[in-house]
Amino acid sequence: MNESESDNQHNQIISMLLFFIKYRDRKRSRYSKMNQEEYIRSLFAQPDEILADVIKSIERQGMPSISVSPEGGIFLTMLVRTANAKQILEIGALGGYSGICLLRGLRGEGHLTSLELKQEYADLAHANLKKAGVGEQVTYRIGEALDSLGQLEREGKTFDFFFIDADKPNYSNYLEHCIRLANPGAIIVADNVLWHGRVYDETAQEDSTRALRAFNEKIAGDSRLESLLIPLGDGMAMARVKEK
Numbered sequence: 047m048n049e050s051e052s053d054n055q056h057n058q059i060i061s062m063l064l065f066f067i068k069y070r071d072r073k074r075s076r077y078s079k080m081n082q083e084e085y086i087r088s089l090f091a092q093p094d095e096i097l098a099d100v101i102k103s104i105e106r107q108g109m110p111s112i113s114v115s116p117e118g119g120i121f122l123t124m125l126v127r128t129a130n131a132k133q134i135l136e137i138g139a140l141g142g143y144s145g146i147c148l149l150r151g152l153r154g155e156g157h158l159t160s161l162e163l164k165q166e167y168a169d170l171a172h173a174n175l176k177k178a179g180v181g182e183q184v185t186y187r188i189g190e191a192l193d194s195l196g197q198l199e200r201e202g203k204t205f206d207f208f209f210i211d212a213d214k215p216n217y218s219n220y221l222e223h224c225i226r227l228a229n230p231g232a233i234i235v236a237d238n239v240l241w242h243g244r245v246y247d248e249t250a251q252e253d254s255t256r257a258l259r260a261f262n263e264k265i266a267g268d269s270r271l272e273s274l275l276i277p278l279g280d281g282m283a284m285a286r287v288k289e290k
């Protein structure tokens with residue numbers, strides 16, 4: 047072996063060793079820099095083209111990026127399916143992300159009534175639900191959700207599943223309406239109830255924080271409900287309306 051061949055062989059061995067060390071370290075550090083949310087998401091939230099397009103459409107329209115988290119969306123689908131819900135009420139549509147997740151949980155027949163303040167948001171949500179193949183199973187009611195809820199009560203409508211995800215100061219009012227509109231055994235879910243940890247930071251006293259604290263106390267203590275707060279995403283409160 048001449049000098050240049052020996053150098054070549056030496057370089058090849060070094061490259062193989064470096065490759066081995068890099069591969070070993072990558073395997074070791076797969077999870078090391080993840081937080082709890084990223085860990086859960088990496089395992090359970092599979093790439094989803096339909097939902098990714100919803101997020102892109104929201105950004106394109108300059109709307110706020112405040113859809114439910116991917117794992118929260120999966121949870122909604124599973125809950126609707128497990129509850130065997132047929133009639134669903136959503137408060138806060140935005141671009142339709144949660145609407146798609148809720149409708150995915152239906153076993154065929156069923157309907158989503160979605161309350162949204164802004165016509166242009168409901169229009170985008172409806173377009174996205176149509177693209178997802180569930181556009182026929184939704185009705186949007188535009189305006190203040192409290193007005194729409196009163197209207198639904200006057201019409202004698204009832205629901206099996208509720209998702210509260212709109213203005214935080216009204217969460218307790220929304221809960222009261224949902225209980226009145228609930229079929230026995232109905233499920234009520236509300237998003238963002240940990241409010242990035244502010245609800246248990248007693249120095250945090252903004253209106254939304256105080257309202258969410260009051261909501262958590264109400265849903266935890268209401269004798270008409272069985273309830274729990276699940277630390278998923280930004281916190282999801284969940285309750286089952288007891289049979290009377």
Ligand SMILES: C[S@@+](CC[C@H](N)C(=O)[O-])C[C@H]1O[C@@H](n2cnc3c(N)ncnc32)[C@H](O)[C@@H]1O
Pocket residue numbers: 112113114137138139140141142143144145161162163164167189190191192211212213
């Ligand atoms: C957090 S976003 C909803 C996100 C949506 N649930 C999702 O995950 O795809 C809140 C939505 O509630 C709507 N909203 C806010 N205040 C409202 C009100 N008083 N009545 C009805 N909708 C309201 C907003 O316009 C916004 O679209």
